[in-house]
Amino acid sequence: MNEKQLLQLKDQLTQELKDVKSRLHDESHLETTELSNYDNHPADNATDLTDQNTEMAIENHKEEEVEQIEDALQAMENGTYGVCTVCGEDIPFERLEALPFAQTCIDHANPDVDSESRPSEEALLGSTTDHPLKNEGGVRDYNNSFEEVEDFGSSDSPQDATKGNQKNFYKK
Template sequence: MTDEQLKTLQAQLLAEKEALEAGITMHEDDGENVELEAVDNHPADQATDLADEYVDQALEEFREEDLEKVEIALQAIKDGTYGTCTVCGEPIPYERLEAVPTALTCVEHASA
């Protein structure tokens, strides 16, 4: 992988990190008014709100997991190990990293 390719992937990862952090912050801010909204709601509305909250919690968990993957990839760039399969030690093809910048393994070891 060239230095230019590495810089491109690092920029992608940083942009993704920023977007994920913004999504996490936005979700934290949304949760502050839940109690006030529930005061005069019809039971069906409360059920819908509860279902929405479960979906929001699941999405939040996915965001946090994705953020962790991005941070691990960024640390690997700093450590000089980014783009090397953590299982076999072979270089990860640029095309794979371009498609999945958080990939830590080659395709062969992706399910390992």
């Protein structure tokens, strides 16, 4: 990496640090949207709580991003910027351009991420349908769909008929 590229990345990191710090610690998102909780439905309070939790998670992410940017700027001062912390090889400029605070090369980035594994809950919960689409080999014919669900009742079934008309309901 040449001096011009290093200066470009330093400017990019400095600008990004300013942007993130300007958005950090904005307390307005932690306020409730209601003036009084006296006559609120519990769901309104739950919505406010969910919004506050989401904003706090975003705030934590911003703080981590500030820390990563500051670490990258410190590495520039130390002369270790652009060197993988795992293998010691140079990190390609293209990676640093896309992610200026990267500390590892692409081969050592997120080694614990397993995109093939599924959540453990899925083994207990099972499928959400009796016939998952991925297990059906072909295209399903939906022409008889009404007949399949009509077994569970419809507005034309005896339980919906008037009292005097139930005996003769199916006779034509």
